[in-house]
Amino acid sequence: MATETHGEESGLVFHPLDQFIVKPLFGGDGVIHWYTPTNVTLWMGLALLCIVAVFVLGSRGRAVVPTRTQSIGEIFYGFTHKMVEDVTGKDGLRYFPYIMTIFLFILTANLLGLIPMSFATTSHVAVTAVLGVGVFLSVTLLGFILNGPSFLGLFWMTSAPLVLRPIIAVIELISYFVRPVSHSIRLAGNIMAGHAVIKVFAGFAAIAAISPVSILAITAIYGLEVLVAAIQAYVFTILTCVYLKDALHPQH
Amino acid sequence: MADGTTEVAAGAEHVAEAVGHGAEAAGAGMPQLDFSTFPNQIFWLFVTLVLIYLVLSRIALPRIASVLSERAGTITHDLAAAEEFKQRAVEAEAAYDKALADARSEAARIVAAAKAEIQQGLDAELARADAEIAAQTAESEAAIAEIRKDAVKSVTQVARNTVKVLISTMGTEAETADINAAVAAHLKG
Incomplete structure (x- = not known):
């Protein structure tokens, strides 16, 4: 799938998935232990640095009339704060820092992944699954801690006719457990697909006749991917808020 | 493949x-x-998330929150100050209007007073002038009456003399007293 020589151009080789390979940063013995510094480490570290640069260095002036960087931080703060408040209500604001962490990490990682030759950490299921399962587990635990057994009322539709309630409960239960899967695969799939498509078009650029079209297509898809990077971060975050709302207010 | x-x-x-x-x-x-890279990715993800969380919750978010609330406070304060200034401007305008109205009424009063004074002076002057004119008229009338009396006297004298000359021309002599009486009777008639 990854390596296919193309008809008449024997030099045309596609490696659209090579960009996702996890590599050790400093050679070493080549084996990737859990602690080995890899390109994952590098790009997650860069994401952290970007967040620090915008949110800590940008706001260090604490200016009442903000500088440009400070306003970026304030816009993201206000945007996420409003989203958490709108979706989960006032009592959900206690969890605002966690949601802000998830949102900023995904957004920064997505955007950094769009830099040519970079490594998109959020294109890996390992990363998004940890995020998705983490949200799922913490929201479920929170639901039981805050509501006790009545949290199960989330699956028992009192507004539905009594006959249908068990069936609906089963469907609700299944959809509840599918949440972390769809939550994480959506993000990784979107990022991976976009990057792979760009690489495939880049492979076509080796043929002189197609290369202008190919480069135009890369430009267009790149624009689309910038949009996707932001939208997927937003979607992940707002779904997290929706799940959190279920934990805080299981009554429909 | x-x-x-x-x-x-x-x-x-x-x-x-x-x-x-x-x-x-x-x-x-x-x-x-490639599951062999999973522990590595998960480990570094945890490290990154914990660091981002610490940076955000300890430094960035409280700072931004305080800046935002401070800004909201400043805006509220400035709006209140602007409201106060506006109030003051309205008061100043009212005071100005009042001062203007006072000045107008004062001016009107002064004008009226001046007018009354002038009128008074004028009246006095007119009365004086009238009196003077009346006096002069009386004097003139007296002079005219004198002149008329003199004129009548002169006419009587002329008439007497004329009569005397006429009579003497006719060759007769008349008594001066008769002539005088005749002239007086004639003038009266």
């Missing part, structure tokens, strides 16, 4: 090389499904 399978065999012990050359060797084509 034929390439891939040969490389799987070759790259079994040289994982790093296989990883360097092509992902297809490592995990059925998708690096995402």
